[in-house]
Amino acid sequence: MDIRSDFHTHTNLSSCAPADTTVQALLDGLCAGPDGLRVLGISNHLWDRDVPGASAWYKPQDVAHVLSVREQLKDADTHGARVIVGAEVEFSSDLRVAITEEHAALFDYLLITANHVHMKDFIIPASVTDPYEVADIIVTRFKAAAKVRLPVRCGIAHPFYPMSFGRDEMTILGSISDQTYGECFELAVENGKSIEIHSSAFGAHLPLNEAGFCDEYVRMLRIARECGCTFHIGSDVHRPAPERGIRLRGLVKYLGLAEYDLTDF
Numbered sequence: 001m002d003i004r005s006d007f008h009t010h011t012n013l014s015s016c017a018p019a020d021t022t023v024q025a026l027l028d029g030l031c032a033g034p035d036g037l038r039v040l041g042i043s044n045h046l047w048d049r050d051v052p053g054a055s056a057w058y059k060p061q062d063v064a065h066v067l068s069v070r071e072q073l074k075d076a077d078t079h080g081a082r083v084i085v086g087a088e089v090e091f092s093s094d095l096r097v098a099i100t101e102e103h104a105a106l107f108d109y110l111l112i113t114a115n116h117v118h119m120k121d122f123i124i125p126a127s128v129t130d131p132y133e134v135a136d137i138i139v140t141r142f143k144a145a146a147k148v149r150l151p152v153r154c155g156i157a158h159p160f161y162p163m164s165f166g167r168d169e170m171t172i173l174g175s176i177s178d179q180t181y182g183e184c185f186e187l188a189v190e191n192g193k194s195i196e197i198h199s200s201a202f203g204a205h206l207p208l209n210e211a212g213f214c215d216e217y218v219r220m221l222r223i224a225r226e227c228g229c230t231f232h233i234g235s236d237v238h239r240p241a242p243e244r245g246i247r248l249r250g251l252v253k254y255l256g257l258a259e260y261d262l263t264d265f
């Protein structure tokens with residue numbers, strides 16, 4: 001099984017990536033050499049200007065901006081990798097996906113991000129600090145994002161990762177029961193959403209098991225598998241950092257996933 005793929009990567013078209021993360025720098029860093037990626041998905045942050053409500057940060061990161069990577073790819077050396085163009089599309093506080101159906105069809109795939117809870121007073125109220133309340137919001141948002149129907153294959157980016165709540169991360173994840181995860185992942189299966197195997201599973205601030213992964217993320221991903229989800233690797237790199245993808249391939253093996261468990265975007 002060749003799992004040398006990564007569908008969650010950013011270039012400097014994302015405002016949060018360094019200027020020197022050009023497409024070519026990403027390709028050179030992730031795809032070159034005998035262990036390089038065979039499939040690379042580029043997924044810059046997106047809010048479609050035809051969907052009202054973008055924050056000031058999102059406004060410049062519209063469909064034309066994110067799709068301009070296709071032009072950059074024309075002259076790029078892909079080192080033999082298949083490169084596909086997606087986006088990490090936001091999901092609003094009132095549970096709308098931030099892209100129109102018409103524009104979604106312009107992409108090879110999309111990652112819907114349901115838990116950018118670090119965006120205070122935009123995705124969640126800044127007043128929400130209670131870990132159990134954060135968990136409820138993340139679960140509600142996951143279920144709503146799982147039900148989104150778009151005319152392109154979609155995954156869920158960094159599922160259940162409570163961004164910016166690191167101190168309470170274990171409490172938040174621990175409060176989500178197996179049954180609740182099951183309800184969430186059944187919706188993902190029904191609506192064809194791929195589940196991301198993301199670098200949050202080995203956050204430096206988390207307790208890690210002997211294999212180097214956080215057991216709370218392992219529990220979540222195992223339930224997703226029991227429910228029949230398919231998965232994709234998403235390192236979420238904002239600069240060429242191949243070591244993250246290599247660690248995620250280790251997690252795929254640790255979870256015992258087979259080729260048929262992986263999403264074919």
Ligand SMILES: [Zn+2]
Pocket residue numbers: 088113116157158
């Ligand atoms: Zn994200």
Ligand SMILES: [Zn+2]
Pocket residue numbers: 008010088236
């Ligand atoms: Zn990302």
